[in-house]
Amino acid sequence: MRARSKLNILISFLAVVGLFATAEAITVRVAVPTLSMVVIAFTAAKEKGYYRDEGLDVDLVVMRDTLGISALIGGNTDFASMSGAGLTAILGGMPLRFAYTSFYRPMFWLYGKPEFQDIKALKGKRIGVTGLGSGPDNLLRETLKRNGLEGGRDVTILALGLPSTVATALRTGTVDAGMISPPFNFIVKDAGFRELVSYLKEDFVELQGSILANDKLLQTDPALVEKFVRGTMKGLRYARENKAGTIPILLRYMKLKEELAGPYYDQVRPIMTTDGTVSVELQKKYLDQALKVLAPKEPAAVEKIFNYSLARKVNAELDAAGWKPGK
Numbered sequence: 001m002r003a004r005s006k007l008n009i010l011i012s013f014l015a016v017v018g019l020f021a022t023a024e025a026i027t028v029r030v031a032v033p034t035l036s037m038v039v040i041a042f043t044a045a046k047e048k049g050y051y052r053d054e055g056l057d058v059d060l061v062v063m064r065d066t067l068g069i070s071a072l073i074g075g076n077t078d079f080a081s082m083s084g085a086g087l088t089a090i091l092g093g094m095p096l097r098f099a100y101t102s103f104y105r106p107m108f109w110l111y112g113k114p115e116f117q118d119i120k121a122l123k124g125k126r127i128g129v130t131g132l133g134s135g136p137d138n139l140l141r142e143t144l145k146r147n148g149l150e151g152g153r154d155v156t157i158l159a160l161g162l163p164s165t166v167a168t169a170l171r172t173g174t175v176d177a178g179m180i181s182p183p184f185n186f187i188v189k190d191a192g193f194r195e196l197v198s199y200l201k202e203d204f205v206e207l208q209g210s211i212l213a214n215d216k217l218l219q220t221d222p223a224l225v226e227k228f229v230r231g232t233m234k235g236l237r238y239a240r241e242n243k244a245g246t247i248p249i250l251l252r253y254m255k256l257k258e259e260l261a262g263p264y265y266d267q268v269r270p271i272m273t274t275d276g277t278v279s280v281e282l283q284k285k286y287l288d289q290a291l292k293v294l295a296p297k298e299p300a301a302v303e304k305i306f307n308y309s310l311a312r313k314v315n316a317e318l319d320a321a322g323w324k325p326g327k
Contacts, residue, residue, distance in 0.1 A: 025057040028228060031068030031080040032060050033130065034163055035253040036182055037268050038209045039081055040246060041102045041276075045235030047249050048325070054227040064161045065134035072096065072212060079228060083207040084135020087286070090305050091296040095215035097307045100229050102209025102236055104278050105271035106199035108136050109185045110143065111170060112177035114194050119147040122196075125176035126156045128166040133294075134159075135206055136179035141293045142204070143197060182264050183256045200271065205286040207278065218307065230314045233276050237318075238325035240272055245327055275315045277308040 028051075032039045042060055045051050051058040063071060065085035072080040073094055080086060083101070090096050116122065122144070129137040137159075141151040151157045158175060160166050167184035169175045171191055180188055189195065199206065211232060213225055239246045247261045256264070278286075283302040291300060 025052070025055055026224065026227075027057045027059065028079070028224075029059050029061055029077040031063045031071050031077045031082065033063070033065050033068060033082050034181065035060065035062060036163075037250060037264060038103065038107060038181070040239045040250065041209055041232050041236035042081070043235070043253050044238045044246060044249055045231045047252070048235065048238055050234040050238075051228070051231040054231045056227055056231060058228070058231070062162070064159075065131040066159075067131075069094075069096075069212070072214060075214075078213075078217065078224075080212045081208075081210050082134070082212070083210040084138055084290075085131060085133055086210070086212040087135075087207075087290050087305065088133040088138075088294060091290065091294050091300055093296075093298065096212050097215060097218060098207065098210050098305060099213050099218070099225060099307055100211035100232060100276040100311045101207045101273055101278055101308075102276065103268065103271050104205060104207060104273055104282055106135070106139055106202070106204050106206035107181055107208060107268055107271070108139060108199045108206070109180045109195055110140065110177060110197040110199075111180045111185070111188045111193045112196050114192055116177065116194055116196065119143060119196060120149070122177055123149055123154050126158055126174075127151075128158050128160045128169045128175040128178035130159070130161060130163060130166060130179070132157065132159045135208070136181070138290055138293045139199060139204055139206060140179055142289060145292070182268065183254065183260055186260050186264070200267070204289060205278075205282050207286055222310070226310050226314065229276070229310050230318075233311065233314050233318065234323070234325065236272070236276055237323075240269070240274070241325055242327065243269070276311040277315075278306075 046058055065082040068080045068082045069085045069089050071077045086096055144151050160169050163181045166178045167180055167188055170178040170188055218225055243265055250261050283306050
């Protein structure tokens with residue numbers, strides 16, 4: 001009886017400790033455009049417990065690009081990962097900053113109906129994107145411009161919301177072409193649509209899987225930002241170095257055929273950042289691309305847009321500690 005009593009006391013004590021640990025965890029809401037490979041650093045960090053190790057309970061909320069940034073600006077989320085829409089907002093005067101980035105090339109494909117042989121064939125047609133002012137929208141407009149077309153004048157660009165909606169609109173004929181992201185590029189290709197542009201092969205810079213934060217949060221609670229960046233950085237390192245462990249995470253968060261997960265990972269692994277940052281040269285190129293499409297009222301400078309200081313600090317600390325991701 002005494003042994004059972006001691007066991008009950010121990011169980012009760014552990015339960016109380018667990019409740020306190022849960023109560024002390026800080027809830028962090030993050031707006032994400034998808035749960036695909038774009039945010040694999042975030043999902044890996046959740047699954048491997050890296051956020052929990054930082055005392056964070058992270059909630060990844062899927063929203064369309066512009067809505068996610070609006071939520072961040074309005075204080076309804078703590079962070080957002082919509083890079084293109086975030087840059088558009090910053091150039092419009094919103095006090096946001098890039099604190100971390102997972103990918104530096106566009107994970108987008110422009111697909112159209114089988115009869116379209118090239119970009120010029122899209123004149124007078126309808127093209128779907130997730131949101132106006134989003135990353136894929138900006139890329140599309142620059143691509144059209146390079147081919148003598150102007151978005152909104154020569155083609156109709158429709159904001160359709162989530163990436164899955166863009167792919168469905170193409171397959172059902174609601175649009176004639178669409179800016180497609182994985183894994184939907186595999187799906188529309190199998191359905192017979194023609195690849196007009198693979199942005200992985202183009203000279204564009206597109207930051208994806210980023211952490212955007214409000215200037216106010218960076219100033220008032222840098223410790224929280226650092227914890228979130230550290231957890232995400234560990235997730236990035238895990239995803240970069242452990243394909244076998246990353247694919248089950250990818251499958252858990254996506255409606256993806258198992259046989260497509262490996263090719264998907266291999267397709268985008270080369271454009272992952274090594275340390276959650278991008279060089280000043282790539283920052284400037286990313287900004288210059290946007291300025292060709294957007295017309296901000298104020299002059300734009302990279303130092304007012306990007307602040308990777310916490311990412312560099314976290315990386316240096318992880319390296320100094322010899323931190324390596326487990327299996």
